Amino acid sequence: MLYVTIILDGAGVGDAPDAQAYGDRGADTLGHVVRQQRPALPNLTRWGLGHLVDGLDAVDAPAASWGRLTERAAGKDSTTGHWALAGLVLETPFPTYPDGFPDDVVAAFCERAGVDGVLSNAPASGTTVIAELGDEHQRTGRPIVYTSADSVFQIAAHTDTIPLDELYRMCRVARKEVMVGEHAVGRVIARPFEGEPGAYQRISAKRKDYSLAPHGPALLDRLQGAGVRTVCVGKIAALFGGAGVGEEIKTAGNADGIQKTLAAIREAAASGQPTFVWTNLVDFDELYGHRNDAPGYAAALEAFDAALPDLEAALPPGAVLTLTADHGNDPTYPGSDHTRERVPVLRFDGTPGRDLGTADTFAAHAADVARHFGMEWAGPTAGGMSRGV
Structure with missing residues (x-):
């Protein structure tokens, strides 16, 4: 059958x-x-x-x-x-963040992920946000954290700046330790990209979704x-x-x-x-x-x-x-x-x-x-x- x-x-x-x-x-x-x-x-x-x-x-x-x-x-x-x-x-719908994630959520992510800040923290198109912030991301080493109309916590990072394994670790931290309770979004998504300023490309094959059980x-x-x-x-x-x-x-x-x-x-x-x-x-x-x-x-x-x-x-x-x-x-x-x-x-x-x-x-x-x-x-x-x- x-x-x-x-x-x-x-x-x-x-x-x-x-x-x-x-x-x-x-x-x-x-x-x-x-x-x-x-x-x-x-x-x-x-x-x-x-x-x-x-x-x-x-x-x-x-x-x-x-x-x-x-x-x-x-x-x-x-x-x-x-x-x-x-x-x-x-x-009951999954939580969404039309104005970006609250300060306490961002602070908790930064502490647990071991970064000194994030870029964006707003609803955005994935291709647009890396085009606009990719250069700053590479200069500062800060991950690009953004959302959409969906219940998602997305982390974009250039593979030369934050290697894939580290990006995936950050996503696991966000899924298990930060986006929980009232902030239990449907998915935390790793969005790696590559290329040079003005020609950044997302690596769709290396995307990873960390869904709520x-x-x-x-x-x-x-x-x-x-x-x-x-x-x-x-x-x-x-x-x-x-x-x-x-x-x-x-x-x-x-x-x-x-x-x-x-x-x-x-x-x-x-x-x-x-x-x-x-x-x-x-x-x-x-x-x-x-x-x-x-x-x-x-x-x-x-x-x-x-x-x-x-x-x-x-x-x-x-x-x-x-x-x-x-x-x-x-x-x-x-x-x-x-x-x-x-x-x-x-x-x-x-x-x-x-x-x-x-x-x-x-x-x-x-x-x-x-x-x-x-x-x-x-x-x-x-x-x-x-x-x-």
Whole structure:
């Protein structure tokens, strides 16, 4: 038995009922990208994406079933979204810092990390903050500490100024000793960069996320308890702090993630062992959504679309491949942060597709995966994304 979920990170479909409360009224990531950029998406269209996104043909007999998930959890960050997809729905949002971190938090970090100060301490774009402060960082040796609209404590450092091992140590200190209690952010993130002033480049492959441990057993833990092998491709394992992860496969962007997902599918098919493969394709969010790059987003969609037939063909009989997302990140929307949106579901299982409707919680995904492996699922699963829900 095999179930594969691929997260198109940040690929929302608009229409969240509480979008205005998050300042995101009118955001529609896939809709705006499709209508403005007109990407060629023949395979996603064949699967039924046109039933969810205006601007694509709504084919009469899609290869996949289609639907939407509504975020019930408080927040619109990656950790909140992935935890909800795993059945852990947050009632209280992770703390955020629109005015930067309080003085006592910064002082505690400096003391425990052994530095005499930090630079920035404000919400910022990662590429912008290193361009503006990278030279000062190299002169002073002070780490660049910044946040965003998400619940994150990010530390950027040039590898010639603060070596990777030292940067990672600082992040562990921040995670375990500083960002705790009322300041328990969803993630502490190491953001190494390299290069010369005016040409700094982040080293995405060396980024490390230090996530808050889930507050209870989630989908991955429960699958492992039922004897299902869990394979996490991309940043999934980091978002759960490794809880329930049988195998972590790191990636260097979408193309690498797709190839490693294909390899994981083929390995699972050959072994015959019950396996859940969970992949995150981060480029949609990190490279294009946050950078307001709608043409780049469209090109990434085209590249994924071109890979879809290979993913489909690799599936053994009886397997399921679901495409969904963790939040929105509309590159056409003002600002550079995540957007509160519903997310799409395209569920391929080799049977004729049908309308799955709109679930009122991301946790419907967890229930669907559990059901595939013959497990009972307790928790919020109203709406639904599979037959019988």
